[in-house]
Amino acid sequence: MTFGSLHILDILIIIAYLVAVVYIGFRASKGASSEEGYFLAGRKLGKLYQFFLNFGNATEPQGAVSTASFVYQQGAPGAWLSFQTVFMNPYFWFMNVWFRRVRLTTVSDLFEDRYASRGLSLFYAIFQILVACVFLGFGNVTAYKIASSLVVKQEAQWTVTERASVEGYNELKSLQKQASVTPLSPEARHRLELLQDRNARGELRSYVTVLNDVAFYAIFTLVVGTYIVLGGMAAAAVNEGLQSVLIIVFSILLIPTGLHAIGGWSALAHKVPKEMFDLFGAGGGAQFTFWSLVGILLISIVQNGGLSHNMGICGSAKNEFAARSGVSGTYLKRLMIIMWVFAGLIAVAMFGVGGLSDPDAVWGAMSNRLLGPGLIGLMLAGVLAGTMSTLAAKALAISSLFVRNVYRQIWPGISQKQGVFYARCTIVAVLLLGTVAATVMGSFYDIVQMVLTVNIPFGAAVLLTYWxxxxxxxxxxxxxxxxxxxxxxxxxxxxxxxxxxxxxxxxxxxxxxxxxxxxxxxxxxxxxxxxxxxxxxxxxxxxxxxxxxxxxxxxxxxxxxxxxxxxxxxxxxxxxxxxxxxxxxxxxxxxxDPKRVAFFYGKMKTPVGETPELEAAAMEETKRNPTRFDHTKLFPGTNIEFCKWDKVDTIGFISCSALSAAIVGLFLFFLRWAS
Structure with missing residues (x-):
């Protein structure tokens, strides 16, 4: 029994995973009766949960699929859109503390707390609700791209239009291959240009799927919505443990099977152009140089400051060190990126340069070619797990923004129970909007450009507010x-x-x-x-x-x-x-207002108390004397709010920098070995 390329065993594995996450959401619903319990898990999450939250939220399948797609097209330099984040980890060591010390529930609260501007708070909330559609849509598209390439139509079932699309693509690849060897005749050259124009319009395809995108998005959204609506942040945190394991599994699966299919590790050097192994080169038409890498890193840091889920993830930590421990989860993602890159290089060896009409389908095409019954189901479960973990954090952040910074501005007298109810309704609405957004999105490269820039306006505002x-x-x-x-x-x-x-x-x-x-x-x-x-x-x-x-x-x-x-x-x-x-x-x-500003920066310099009692006492003292930590400023007497590093800051930064350098070195070692 099969559905496309899916065996009954694959279907059972996927169903088992979906039932498990819904059950976790049901169990977590008991502790989600208040807004703090629902949005921040009561600020009680320790180092392990912070690790899972940061890893699961950072390691989304769209990162795996888009990285493999870029590498397939450009070689190793195509990894930089994702791998540049390895240089951000030392920055996260400090950023996570800022979002914990501000002691707020949403990023919208920051604008009201710092500027006394309900208008800015409201505008940020509305802006992020719209931005969420981009992020949620990206996640939906990723899951669909992989699933659709696994569930393909048999040739006998193609329509006339579908057959023309596939045959046109095959003809395009044939003419391109001829042109690389010998000059084409005028007629052939004209035909090649026509096909290139059709390909740029998205009219040519290398495969035809039987999976309906609308039906897929509807079922996927229903499951994500169910477990998040029930359990909130607590359900997200517990699910991250299960989902993190599946993410690691789906990242590893294609490496040994792919190497076996192409003839082993040594076959990479024979079947992949040598320039594609040059991480800092321009192999395969890559568009990443040193300065473009610096530019990507710049916009990544800026937009990251404006992400709506920062406050929820970092704010849920029970103390500062737990918040900082989340950095370890993002380091595990950097190792995942290296595996995704080699999946892309293995795809080059398998399909040839330009062998797929839709490079975004590389991950699915490899899965379909390499994995047997059971493993394909495990792969899809991993894809769903990673996508769900990302969507969950973003949907929760948006629901908290709506309830606290939109709804309460209109009806301030609602109870905590009503707030949680409206948050759940908001999650449903946002996930539906994400489904609609997915239906209008294009290639991964276009979407990644949008994702990298969509939060820049508020990201810059948040960062300069802290600094x-x-x-x-x-x-x-x-x-x-x-x-x-x-x-x-x-x-x-x-x-x-x-x-x-x-x-x-x-x-x-x-x-x-x-x-x-x-x-x-x-x-x-x-x-x-x-x-x-x-x-x-x-x-x-x-x-x-x-x-x-x-x-x-x-x-x-x-x-x-x-x-x-x-x-x-x-x-x-x-x-x-x-x-x-x-x-x-x-x-x-x-x-x-100087008094408001003084208290804000006094709060930002006040360490989070280890217990609720110590925290309350520390904040009471800061209210009485908001300048009591001004001696820690790096530039005393100025408006610049950078503080001198203490022992934890220094050791953490050095350790993060060393680990980032080690991961880059490991990446280079494997690339040179493979070449």
């Missing part, structure tokens, strides 16, 4: 409005405006077919006429490089830049522009 006493509410408003327009709204909507999409200056083709100078995707207006004008593709995720266009107006020749240089320019613009707005507007506007 600089002079930030004002008007500056935060200016930052989030201008940055949202420049980084998100204009870039992701410009291709939908006919006058922009058809502008010859903007719709210029780069040296890569289908890719433009200012747009990610550029195609001919008439797909059957290669002499027709170029226009921006109508793809749902075709991004306009507003950053390069802006810089070009200042006299910089961005047209002659390489795609790598334009991408790097985009990263630095997105990462620095919000801070420029914050600083300039803050200096031009009236400072926030």
């Amino acid at each position: 600089w006493r002079r930030v004002t509410a008007p500056a935060v408003w200016a930052c989030v409005i201008l940055s949202t327009l420049c980084i998100l709204v204009v870039p992701w909507t410009a291709s939908k405006v006919p006058s922009i999409a058809t502008n010859p200056t903007l719709a210029q083709m780069s040296t890569t077919p289908g890719t433009g100078v200012f747009f990610n995707k550029v195609v001919h207006q008439n797909p059957d006429d290669l002499s027709s004008p170029l226009i921006a593709s109508a793809s749902r995720t075709n991004r306009f490089n507003f950053e390069s266009w802006t810089v070009s107006k200042l006299g910089v020749d961005v047209v002659s830049m390489t795609p790598t240089q334009r991408f790097t320019l985009q990263c630095f613009f997105d990462g620095l522009f919000p801070f420029c707005v914050l600083i300039v507007v803050s200096l031009l506007t009236k400072p926030t």
